[in-house]
Structures are given as C-alpha cells and as structure tokens.
Amino acid sequence: MRRVVLILCVFILLCGVLCGCTQIKSKQSEKTITVTDALGRKIHIKTPVKKIVLLYGLEDYAAIGGNDSLRKLVGINAWRYKMYRPDWWQAWKEYHPEIAKLPDVGQPGKTFQVEEVIKLKPDVVIADRSMYKYMSEDIKKLGDAGIPVVFTDFFPHTDNVTKLFEEVNKSAVILGKILNRENRAQEVVKFFENHIKEVVEKTKNIKHRPKVVVFATWSKWRVYGKKGMYNFWIDLAGGENIAANVIPGFSGDINPEYVLKMNPDVIVFTCNNNFPSGQKVVIGYTVRNSTPAKEVLRSLISRQGWNDINAIKSKRVYIIHHGLSHGHLFEFVCLEYMAKWLHPEIFKNLNPSEDLRAFYSKFMPMPLHGVWAAGLGGG
Numbered sequence: 001m002r003r004v005v006l007i008l009c010v011f012i013l014l015c016g017v018l019c020g021c022t023q024i025k026s027k028q029s030e031k032t033i034t035v036t037d038a039l040g041r042k043i044h045i046k047t048p049v050k051k052i053v054l055l056y057g058l059e060d061y062a063a064i065g066g067n068d069s070l071r072k073l074v075g076i077n078a079w080r081y082k083m084y085r086p087d088w089w090q091a092w093k094e095y096h097p098e099i100a101k102l103p104d105v106g107q108p109g110k111t112f113q114v115e116e117v118i119k120l121k122p123d124v125v126i127a128d129r130s131m132y133k134y135m136s137e138d139i140k141k142l143g144d145a146g147i148p149v150v151f152t153d154f155f156p157h158t159d160n161v162t163k164l165f166e167e168v169n170k171s172a173v174i175l176g177k178i179l180n181r182e183n184r185a186q187e188v189v190k191f192f193e194n195h196i197k198e199v200v201e202k203t204k205n206i207k208h209r210p211k212v213v214v215f216a217t218w219s220k221w222r223v224y225g226k227k228g229m230y231n232f233w234i235d236l237a238g239g240e241n242i243a244a245n246v247i248p249g250f251s252g253d254i255n256p257e258y259v260l261k262m263n264p265d266v267i268v269f270t271c272n273n274n275f276p277s278g279q280k281v282v283i284g285y286t287v288r289n290s291t292p293a294k295e296v297l298r299s300l301i302s303r304q305g306w307n308d309i310n311a312i313k314s315k316r317v318y319i320i321h322h323g324l325s326h327g328h329l330f331e332f333v334c335l336e337y338m339a340k341w342l343h344p345e346i347f348k349n350l351n352p353s354e355d356l357r358a359f360y361s362k363f364m365p366m367p368l369h370g371v372w373a374a375g376l377g378g379g
Contacts, residue, residue, distance in 0.1 A: 035174050038129040038153035038167075045148055049123045049178055053105060055112075056080070056128035058092065060154055060329045063188050063363040064172060065179035070096060070365065072179075074120045078104035079111050084272050085323055087284030087370065095366035109134030118145045124178060128327065129153035150174060155326045159232040161200055165193055172329065188329055188363055195332040195355060196236075199339045202346055203238035210265040210342045212239045213254070217300065217319075218274040221253040229326040230270065230334075237338035239266070260305045266341055267311040269300055272322040284321050285370040293319050293374040301376075315377030316341065324372060330359045337373050 031047050053075035054061055061069055076099065081089035093100045103120065106112040108131040117125060118141065125142060127135065129151045139149050152171035158164055169189050176185030214230040216222040224230035225247025234241045242262040243254055271293075273281045282292035297319050306312050318341055325334040336352035353372060360368035 037151045043148045051122040053122040053125045064175045064185045067365050075103045075105045079107045087286045091285040114138040125149045156229045156232045159235040206238040209240040212266040213264045214268045217271040223254045224251050233335045233338045239342040266316045269319045270322045287371045290374040318375040320373040
C-alpha cells in the first residue's frame, strides 16, 4: 500500500514539473516587440503575431510578408479596393480568392466597423497614417480590448531623396518586424531605392525643365499642387509643375485660363478608374490593351483652347494609374514614367512597365498583368 502511495506521489510530482515546464516554455515563446510607427507612437505587440486586420496597403504587406502573411489576415478594408482600386481587387480575387472571403471592416472615416474588428480579436491592426485623424475614438476602443493599432506610411511627402528613403524604410521595418520578415523588408527597400537613384542621378543637375501639369480623371479641373505627390515626382524627374505656383496644398481646382497661359509641354491624367460620370475601368490590372485608356485621353483633352497647347500639338499627353503614384513600395514606377515622358532623349532605355513587372516577379504573390500607363503619342 505504501508503495502504491509513493508511486502516486512521484507521478503527481512529475506531472507538476512537466506542467510547469510547459507553462515556462509557453511564456518564453510569447514575447512582446515594440515598434515606433509612422506617427512616432511606440506600440507594444505580442508575438508571434497570428491574426491581423489590415486597413491599407495589401500590396506592400504581401511584398514584405509573402504568402504566409496572407494567412494571418482575419479582416481587411475591402471597401477601399472596390471604390478606388477595382482592378486591383479583381486581381486579388483571381489569384487569392480567400482574400475576398475575409470580413470587410470598412474604411476609417466612412464605413469602418470597430466592433467587428474587436470581434475578430486580431493581434494588431495595421492602418495608413492618413487614417489616424478619423480613428481617435476607434483607437481607444481597440486599446481597451487589448488590440494595438500601428500606422505605416509609404506616401511620398518630400522631394528630398534622403528623407524619402528614411520614411519608406521606417514603414517597411515596421511591417518586417510584425511579420518577422525584417531581411525581406530591407530587400524590398533596396529595390525601391536603387530605382529612384537611377533616375535622380540623371536629373539632379538638369537645366531644361519641361512644364507639366497633372489632372485627376474624377474631377474636370482638379490638379496636384505644391504638396501633392505628383509635384515631388515631377521635381525629381526634372520637370516644373505649373500647378505648384497656384495650388499651395495637396490638390485643388485650377483656373482653365491659367493652363492656357502657362502652355504646358506635358499633360498627365492620373486615373483611379473613376470619372465624373461614375466608375469605368480603363487602366490597370484587368485591362488587356491601351485602347480604352487612349479613348478616354482623347475625350479628356477635348477642352476649349487646348488645341493650341504645346502638349496637345506634340501629343505629349499621358494617363497613369493613380495607384502607382503613392502609398506603395512600387511608387518608383511613377517617377520613372515622369522621367521618360519629360526627358525621352535621356531615358530612352528606361522601361517602367518592365521594372514594375520585375517588382511583381520578385516580391508579389501574383504575376503582373494589365496596362498601367498610356500616351497619345506612345510611351
């Protein structure tokens, strides 16, 4: 009997030791990382991160995290894709149909459903810095539920190349740490930086700067001003944005007479497949040739007095997918197009579409298709 009791005591003791070891091991595997987000906020995140709600930048998230990162998603801002990037959304549905099945938690400031996010119990919510002004109450609610919110920012805010690289690298590092892909993040950043440098090295001392203006397709006289991303790309590409003199902010409506007076050498239309008449996909992932884009271009330049503008007479009129210009690690392609359109003689061997294809081939979990830019005179 005493022997049985002794064996039982030893068994209970061993179970306690094993249980304690398991708990210690579990605690050791659960660590906390600290990231400083794009707003300078120090955010603590428990790792390993297994569940993520993503409100912006699926392309950059996937470029750094790979296919494994897509399996971590439990919610997404599908509203934004359907509204502003319908062609990209179609591509995601085609190659990763599981993305379209995720709960749509909406767009901050418009359709965001914070209670739905709380129900999903993510380890972290990733959003773009521009969304912060709409999310003060949501951040508190999520914080009370133990869910941290991290803001990234891949928008170009300057034509200072050093600062641009610092800003892009900062957000890439954030994603790299969260997804445990820090080396991959640096590889993507290096690709980005090299393509920017290739253009800037040829334009930094350029003397002749063609006059250019960038119009939005969704509002007839809306152009990008001094603080807009296109102004930075134009400057780095060796051009002069005529709107920067009269539109001090990000964007605004320009006086038609001023356009005629300045007589731009190049006119660019940026297109998110939305027009005053509604949504119509003419450029991007799902478009197989440039015919729709060129047809739209011809209608867009049908304006009083424009036949006498240099850009029209020389057919230096172009359209570009708006998504190439900002918020993504392949935005260098916008700079490349600007450089090629402004200085075709200097950049005759530059091939932006192939560089975009190379980015997709190297980093994206899907192949590249579609037409991303077009011109009346080619290019």
